[in-house]
């Protein structure tokens with residue numbers, strides 16, 4: 199489909215950065231037009247009416263016009279601003295992490311409908327407040343699965359055994375190894391039965407089943423470690439992800455020390 203010169207779409211603001219004297223480059227995620235970069239003119243001036251709408255973690259209705267080199271924001275209104283999330287530093291950090299993760303795993307021009315709704319569900323879950331960490335684990339597992347990067351959780355990647363209930367998780371191999379194949383595999387960490395069951399629900403279970411998960415703290419940390427290690431492995435070599443990777447690695451270290 200050819201994108202028209204002027205169009206309206208709802209979108210989530212993923213991030214922005216200053217541009218020229220008073221402008222801003224905003225990166226938007228639209229359910230129908232993918233990831234779109236657009237210039238917002240004059241929004242860093244105090245009297246700009248549009249600036250307040252184009253903050254990260256805001257769901258907006260934007261009108262975009264094709265400029266010489268990129269889109270220009272021609273109009274904007276806020277649809278949803280997640281005030282509770284924005285007011286709580288922990289949840290704000292989680293929301294920004296959610297946006298960055300989607301940004302990293304969604305190449306420009308790719309199909310975005312599922313990722314958009316997954317991110318929106320995640321932000322609404324964070325806004326509402328219960329089990330915020332679970333919301334992030336669901337986002338991680340599902341985003342990878344939707345994008346075709348999901349770890350193999352059904353069978354051993356070395357011998358093909360299907361009734362695997364525990365063993366090891368290997369970011370390098372891309373999923374689960376059975377107890378017989380696990381020893382000696384580089385980078386593989388022990389995987390408990392509880393963590394494997396939780397990962398399966400997070401990856402493919404319906405939202406209701408995920409929100410009813412009550413993970414003991416040790417299992418929750420183990421699941422987090424496996425997912426973060428896997429994401430870090432997938433992002434290695436992506437130069438844009440260097441600072442994001444540093445951030446992930448620091449979190450991995452902290453989680454490993456706590457475990």
Ligand SMILES: [Zn+2]
Nearest residue numbers: 354357376379
């Ligand atoms: Zn095996």
